Amino acid sequence: xxxxxxxxxxxxxxxxxxxxxxxEAAGVSRPLVYRYVPGGKQQLYExxxxxxxxxxxxxxxxPPEGPLTQRLSRALDRYLAFVxxxxxxxxxxxxxxxxxxxxxxxxxxxxxxxxxxGHILRHLDVAEPGPRLxxxxxxxxxxxxxxxxxxxxxxxxxxxxxxxxxLVEQFVACLVATAxxxxxxxxxxxxxLAMETAxxxxxxxxxxxxxxxxxxxxxx
Amino acid sequence: xxxxxxxxxxxxxxxxxxxxxxxEAAGVSRPLVYRYVPGGKQQLYExxxxxxxxxxxxxxxxPPEGPLTQRLSRALDRYLAFVxxxxxxxxxxxxxxxxxxxxxxxxxxxxxxxxxxGHILRHLDVAEPGPRLxxxxxxxxxxxxxxxxxxxxxxxxxxxxxxxxxLVEQFVACLVATAxxxxxxxxxxxxxLAMETAxxxxxxxxxxxxxxxxxxxxxx
Numbered sequence: 001x002x003x004x005x006x007x008x009x010x011x012x013x014x015x016x017x018x019x020x021x022x023x024e025a026a027g028v029s030r031p032l033v034y035r036y037v038p039g040g041k042q043q044l045y046e047x048x049x050x051x052x053x054x055x056x057x058x059x060x061x062x063p064p065e066g067p068l069t070q071r072l073s074r075a076l077d078r079y080l081a082f083v084x085x086x087x088x089x090x091x092x093x094x095x096x097x098x099x100x101x102x103x104x105x106x107x108x109x110x111x112x113x114x115x116x117x118g119h120i121l122r123h124l125d126v127a128e129p130g131p132r133l134x135x136x137x138x139x140x141x142x143x144x145x146x147x148x149x150x151x152x153x154x155x156x157x158x159x160x161x162x163x164x165x166x167l168v169e170q171f172v173a174c175l176v177a178t179a180x181x182x183x184x185x186x187x188x189x190x191x192x193l194a195m196e197t198a199x200x201x202x203x204x205x206x207x208x209x210x211x212x213x214x215x216x217x218x219x220x
Numbered sequence: 221x222x223x224x225x226x227x228x229x230x231x232x233x234x235x236x237x238x239x240x241x242x243x244e245a246a247g248v249s250r251p252l253v254y255r256y257v258p259g260g261k262q263q264l265y266e267x268x269x270x271x272x273x274x275x276x277x278x279x280x281x282x283p284p285e286g287p288l289t290q291r292l293s294r295a296l297d298r299y300l301a302f303v304x305x306x307x308x309x310x311x312x313x314x315x316x317x318x319x320x321x322x323x324x325x326x327x328x329x330x331x332x333x334x335x336x337x338g339h340i341l342r343h344l345d346v347a348e349p350g351p352r353l354x355x356x357x358x359x360x361x362x363x364x365x366x367x368x369x370x371x372x373x374x375x376x377x378x379x380x381x382x383x384x385x386x387l388v389e390q391f392v393a394c395l396v397a398t399a400x401x402x403x404x405x406x407x408x409x410x411x412x413l414a415m416e417t418a419x420x421x422x423x424x425x426x427x428x429x430x431x432x433x434x435x436x437x438x439x440x
Binding site for chain 1: 318363401427
């Protein structure tokens with residue numbers, strides 16, 4: 001029954017999912033749904049959301065090996081695949097104003113954000129991340145959510161792998177900008193760059209950025 | 221009465237504002253509140269929110285003169301002052317799960333986001349902004365919201381002017397990263413950098429970033 005609910009809530013806005021739909025998809029009677037889920041649609045929605053949140057948190061797990069951009073790319077690949085598979089439900093959830101949105105659903109979504117931030121900070125390998133590094137990571141996570149919503153809204157354009165690479169580049173850019181005013185982030189950036197290779201994403205980004213900023217020698 | 225409601229909804233979560241509070245703050249009787257606002261608290265909240273949204277949109281207006289970073293700084297100054305003055309209400313609104321959150325309140329908030337994006341794109345002076353430039357601007361706006369919420373949560377640390385400068389730097393960094401894969405954004409960045417001066421924020425940022433990335437010559 002939970003599988004059926006998950007599937008329905010993934011592809012429709014919550015308003016368009018009825019308990020009759022869930023009963024039919026699960027091949028059970030409506031009274032049986034109510035016996036197992038006395039809280040009705042709201043309870044079923046929250047159970048489906050908790051299950052989806054667990055799946056999503058698994059997307060972020062990545063062994064702490066190799067260049068950071070590779071690890072981030074792999075996690076983003078899984079995250080964007082998840083977003084693509086839960087399109088209507090993902091949009092409805094994050095856009096708010098849904099009839100099933102409560103402080104409990106907000107708490108579940110926030111838990112996923114915190115888990116994502118925790119994973120990233122562990123990969124950045126700092127024992128006690130300071131406020132600027134934490135804020136940078138959380139800002140980027142929110143920006144990724146915004147990009148995901150726009151991506152769904154624009155029929156999944158650009159293609160997943162392009163969006164993924166771009167989001168990785170945005171992360172590097174945000175970290176570098178924060179490094180200008182935060183010694184801890186500067187150390188993180190130095191350590192991260194040392195692991196990258198010229199044919200990797202940061203090498204490519206650096207070579208593409210230089211001609212754009214090259215005319216701005218008057219700023220140095 | 222609307223002024224009283226605005227003031228109350230700015231500094232408390234909606235759950236903690238009653239129509240009795242509004243009546244008392246406005247110096248009128250509770251029946252009178254209901255005569256003017258038959259929809260009760262929900263209607264009053266939405267009216268207060270619409271009024272706050274209008275104020276906020278005024279924050280973004282800025283004459284199209286001088287370096288872009290100066291214009292953005294002035295708009296962010298006003299925005300962050302607004303956030304600081306509407307602390308509890310701002311957090312409750314954007315964190316979702318509030319009892320007064322509906323598809324209408326979501327639409328009002330989205331209208332403010334769209335207005336902010338429109339202002340920025342007009343300052344970037346492109347006739348028809350493409351999808352990458354638009355996505356970059358919308359991602360940064362969401363990141364600013366996230367930073368504002370964290371800022372309120374951390375008792376307005378760092379100080380407003382530091383946060384403002386940092387957010388401007390993040391915007392520049394995000395634009396530069398997008399410029400690496402988007403010709404239109406590259407043109408925008410070139411034009412923007414040409415207007416900046418060495419003692420301005422981008423000059424300072426560039427001089428602080430160079431030593432951090434200077435060891436990464438192996439990437440070029």
